[in-house]
Amino acid sequence: MLRLAILSSGGGSNFQALIDASRQKKLGCFQPVLLVADRPCYALERAHEAQIEAELLDRREWKKTLSEELNSLLKSKNIDAVALAGWLSILSGSVLEEWKGRMVNIHPSLLPRHGGEGMWGMHVHKKVLESGDQESGCTVHHVVAKVDGGAILGQAKIKVCPDDTPERLAQRVLVQEHRLYPLILSQWSETL
Numbered sequence: 001m002l003r004l005a006i007l008s009s010g011g012g013s014n015f016q017a018l019i020d021a022s023r024q025k026k027l028g029c030f031q032p033v034l035l036v037a038d039r040p041c042y043a044l045e046r047a048h049e050a051q052i053e054a055e056l057l058d059r060r061e062w063k064k065t066l067s068e069e070l071n072s073l074l075k076s077k078n079i080d081a082v083a084l085a086g087w088l089s090i091l092s093g094s095v096l097e098e099w100k101g102r103m104v105n106i107h108p109s110l111l112p113r114h115g116g117e118g119m120w121g122m123h124v125h126k127k128v129l130e131s132g133d134q135e136s137g138c139t140v141h142h143v144v145a146k147v148d149g150g151a152i153l154g155q156a157k158i159k160v161c162p163d164d165t166p167e168r169l170a171q172r173v174l175v176q177e178h179r180l181y182p183l184i185l186s187q188w189s190e191t192l
């Protein structure tokens with residue numbers, strides 16, 4: 001099995017979807033073995049419940065050395081691949097080089113539309129509605145220095161409803177994220 005680390009800053013529903021997929025033997029060669037959070041968040045609770053090791057690298061404490069500290073942690077735990085799932089800290093430097101091709105993210109829009117700095121959470125869904133897009137969805141992509149700029153591994157599309165609010169759109173996209181991420185990670189794990 002390949003040792004998978006998940007990075008989260010929030011509720012961790014994508015992390016939970018990966019835990020559930022793994023339990024159902026639907027995560028391919030990946031075994032979720034580590035949760036890393038950059039702030040106290042509910043994802044840490046989910047890790048505890050699932051008896052998965054969890055580390056809090058508080059961004060307020062590590063500041064500019066967060067990326068380096070994360071790199072050291074991942075190597076010390078013999079991690080094979082990394083899945084960002086609602087991770088909000090921008091990564092930089094050697095961690096991106098050393099994990100190039102082994103680090104992916106899920107973003108709640110159809111990249112390249114509505115990605116980049118500042119495009120996270122409700123900001124994304126508000127932008128989709130303001131832009132008058134007829135469809136939205138989510139994207140799994142490689143993590144590179146350019147935020148949300150890496151090669152795309154897969155996407156799931158949904159129709160935008162005329163009376164959509166950002167909250168309702170977010171909910172429908174999240175359902176697709178929970179389906180897409182395990183599927184793409186499972187396929188990706190066979191290529192590593």
Ligand code: GRF
Pocket residue numbers: 008009010011012013014015085086087106107108121138174177
């Ligand atoms: C999801 O919308 C994901 O696309 C984005 O952040 C959110 C994470 O939600 N990266 P959760 O913490 O997995 O519930």
